Amino acid sequence: MSAIEQLAETDDKKQQLTDNYKTLMEVSWNFDYESSVAKVMDLYRRAKQNQWDSDQLDWDVSIDPSNPIMRRENTQYFDMPFFRKFSAQQQEAFTAHSTAQVLSQFLHGEQGAVLTASTITHGVGDIPAKYYAASQTMDEARHVEVYDRYVKKIAIHYPVVAWLKKLIDTALQTENVHKVMIGMNMIVEGLALGAFNNMYRQTEEPLLKSLTFNVMRDESRHVSFGHAFLGPRVAAMHQDDREDLAQFAFDAVSIIVEGQREVDPGFIQVLIASGIDPEDFFRGMKEAEAAGFTQELPPGQVHSLKDLMIPSLVRAGLITPRTRELFIGAGIPVNDDLTILEAMEDAKSDQSILNEAGASY
Numbered sequence: 299m300s301a302i303e304q305l306a307e308t309d310d311k312k313q314q315l316t317d318n319y320k321t322l323m324e325v326s327w328n329f330d331y332e333s334s335v336a337k338v339m340d341l342y343r344r345a346k347q348n349q350w351d352s353d354q355l356d357w358d359v360s361i362d363p364s365n366p367i368m369r370r371e372n373t374q375y376f377d378m379p380f381f382r383k384f385s386a387q388q389q390e391a392f393t394a395h396s397t398a399q400v401l402s403q404f405l406h407g408e409q410g411a412v413l414t415a416s417t418i419t420h421g422v423g424d425i426p427a428k429y430y431a432a433s434q435t436m437d438e439a440r441h442v443e444v445y446d447r448y449v450k451k452i453a454i455h456y457p458v459v460a461w462l463k464k465l466i467d468t469a470l471q472t473e474n475v476h477k478v479m480i481g482m483n484m485i486v487e488g489l490a491l492g493a494f495n496n497m498y499r500q501t502e503e504p505l506l507k508s509l510t511f512n513v514m515r516d517e518s519r520h521v522s523f524g525h526a527f528l529g530p531r532v533a534a535m536h537q538d539d540r541e542d543l544a545q546f547a548f549d550a551v552s553i554i555v556e557g558q559r560e561v562d563p564g565f566i567q568v569l570i571a572s573g574i575d576p577e578d579f580f581r582g583m584k585e586a587e588a589a590g591f592t593q594e595l596p597p598g599q600v601h602s603l604k605d606l607m608i609p610s611l612v613r614a615g616l617i618t619p620r621t622r623e624l625f626i627g628a629g630i631p632v633n634d635d636l637t638i639l640e641a642m643e644d645a646k647s648d649q650s651i652l653n654e655a656g657a658s659y
């Protein structure tokens with residue numbers, strides 16, 4: 299094969315790994331440099347102060363059976379009788395692959411966050427919000443970098459889950475910067491903050507623990523930004539505009555809920571790679587459910603939808619009486635309790651549990 303043919307073949311392969319489309323996002327210049335939201339400047343200040351360099355983490359740590367990413371005892375399946383019937387080797391392979399599958403979703407989701415944060419930088423009119431979104435773009439680039447390095451280190455890579463891609467594409471393809479913010483800073487990042495918290499608590503692997511802690515601290519600011527910037531705007535909006543955003547929020551949450559009702563092909567790959575027959579697995583899960591095993595989360599773990607996403611939409615006025623009925627009709631309880639959301643987000647640096655616990659969390 300000639301050098302030119304080789305290059306063409308490489309380009310073809312690379313093309314298969316990309317997805318390009320045009321969006322309708324407007325670009326907003328603003329020559330009024332005054333801040334309209336003091337809290338956004340405060341968040342931007344903390345974003346600057348809390349920058350970190352991934353090179354300072356200990357990437358030389360070895361991850362092998364003596365130091366696994368996650369012990370099988372730490373997984374939600376360990377207590378279920380069907381799971382314990384699998385051999386130790388199958389259980390360990392399943393734990394390694396299912397964890398790797400989640401880490402791949404963190405990686406792909408973070409790439410989506412680079413795209414949304416840079417879109418917000420373009421489209422938002424308020425200058426301090428542009429500063430903040432630019433700092434978030436840098437945070438997200440660092441998050442892609444650390445998860446890419448980690449996934450390469452463990453050498454198990456899974457494709458993006460279809461509903462996660464659809465959710466991020468839906469946010470990116472709207473014509474309205476406020477919808478991008480709802481899709482990312484309230485919904486995807488609520489999902490992510492919960493998932494990072496749970497990973498942080500389940501893993502004992504020091505590199506993943508330290509990088510997850512750092513990522514979580516950034517994400518807790520990103521979730522705050524959605525509220526600090528959008529909350530007052532939604533409150534001042536015409537009812538029709540508020541309903542339009544509320545409908546978008548409902549549709550975006552529905553993508554997650556409906557997506558999670560289907561079996562992800564990546565999860566089937568996890569089972570096959572672990573030497574577990576998918577039929578055996580799903581039969582076992584049904585039996586465990588019938589025997590009263592619920593997939594309840596252990597103490598300290600949070601439910602992203604119930605504890606973070608829905609409360610953040612309620613608080614910002616993005617669940618109206620009309621869409622509340624839609625949520626209830628779709629079987630999605632509307633949780634108004636802000637306790638976990640307010641404890642986890644970085645609304646004020648000295649009150650954030652993540653900063654407070656910096657050394658010992």
Ligand SMILES: [Fe+2]
Pocket residue numbers: 408411437438441517
């Ligand atoms: Fe991120």
Ligand SMILES: [Fe+2]
Pocket residue numbers: 411438487516517520
């Ligand atoms: Fe983020």
